Amino acid sequence: MKSFKILPSALFLSLTLSTALFSQTASANGEITDQVNHLQEHLGQYSEEVTWLLDNFNSVVDTYEKQGKKATDSDKLIEFWEEVDFHSAIETQFVPIYASIWQGIYGVKQNIDKGEPVKVVRKEQEKLNQALWQALGAVKLAAQYQQRGLIKKIQTTEVEPTSAPEILEDIKTRLDRVVAKYAEKLNEVAVTLVHDTYLQRFEGIEGALIEQDADLVEDLEKDFNVTLPQALDGKNSVDKVRQVVESMKVKLNRAKKLLADAEAGRKSVF
Incomplete structure (x- = not known):
């Protein structure tokens, strides 16, 4: 060997x-x-x-x-x-x-x-x-x-995230899977996953995020509905798609911080 x-x-x-x-x-x-x-x-x-x-x-x-x-x-x-x-x-x-x-x-x-x-x-x-x-x-x-018990067992059925930070982390994981499916030449599967992620995850936190940064929401909406789907047309390299996803992750990290800060502010009031 x-x-x-x-x-x-x-x-x-x-x-x-x-x-x-x-x-x-x-x-x-x-x-x-x-x-x-x-x-x-x-x-x-x-x-x-x-x-x-x-x-x-x-x-x-x-x-x-x-x-x-x-x-x-x-x-x-x-x-x-x-x-x-x-x-x-x-x-x-x-x-x-x-x-x-x-x-x-x-x-x-x-x-x-x-x-x-x-x-x-x-x-x-x-x-x-x-x-x-x-x-x-x-x-x-x-x-x-x-x-060491630091990571959970793999779930054969999807566990629904509940808090905004969990939802945003789940979105980032789903975007990684979009890149993987595109690399597998499963372009339609990748596009469907993008749309499902937008509808099932991002829309759930959209209202709260608009209150913090409406421009950021508009930017991410364009990424989900235009920029990333267009990049998944089969003509771009996997690296190009990965670049789009990494750019979206930066924005999602900002969204996570904004929502976490807002939540901390509400708790401090009480």
């Missing part, structure tokens, strides 16, 4: 800063098995699966290099990824890296399908490999938090 690379220090540090990085209610494609609630017991399996994925992804690229496009079944890349339990482990724990893996898979696949030079495919393969190592590091860290 190959030795496992260490996560880049900057990423590892960012992951250790807060358990809030982990999405506790994100749902994986298909059935979520109980293994995602016992990560520590499955770390050996996940490590083996990552090594297996790296080897099999490499075999596809090797075939392309030696035998060309016609002899290469690029669909195998997706089949390999969907076959492993690690797939749901990372989707339920850290959605942004999950999206990066899909982005990497399609980066390799599309360049093979277009018949691009091998060096271009290898460059995309390296990005995919890096995303897999990062994902393994994220799951290992999540296992530690899970052992």
Whole structure:
């Protein structure tokens, strides 16, 4: 078995800063098995699966290099990824890296399908490999938090947030899932998720937020209904969509602070 690379220090540090990085209610494609609630017991399996994925992804690229496009079944890349339990482990724990893996898979696949030079495919393969190592590091860290009781068990049914801060955090998690679905080439699913998030979450706090900053509400409404849906038209890169989402998160963080300050002000009166 190959030795496992260490996560880049900057990423590892960012992951250790807060358990809030982990999405506790994100749902994986298909059935979520109980293994995602016992990560520590499955770390050996996940490590083996990552090594297996790296080897099999490499075999596809090797075939392309030696035998060309016609002899290469690029669909195998997706089949390999969907076959492993690690797939749901990372989707339920850290959605942004999950999206990066899909982005990497399609980066390799599309360049093979277009018949691009091998060096271009290898460059995309390296990005995919890096995303897999990062994902393994994220799951290992999540296992530690899970052992300490710092993150909740994965819910197979969605838990409705109640307070404004919880709703805003849920919105941000949903936006991460939008990026992931776009990376999976599920554009219509991503757009539907944006609309549902607006109707089911943002509209619930809209009135209270208008009282604090009407311009911010108008800006976010445009993001939900125009800017982000337009970015999900299938013509933009995943990075472009991620940039739109990150910009929205900045505004959502401001909304969270405004509503929290308003609530604190009301309590101080009484």
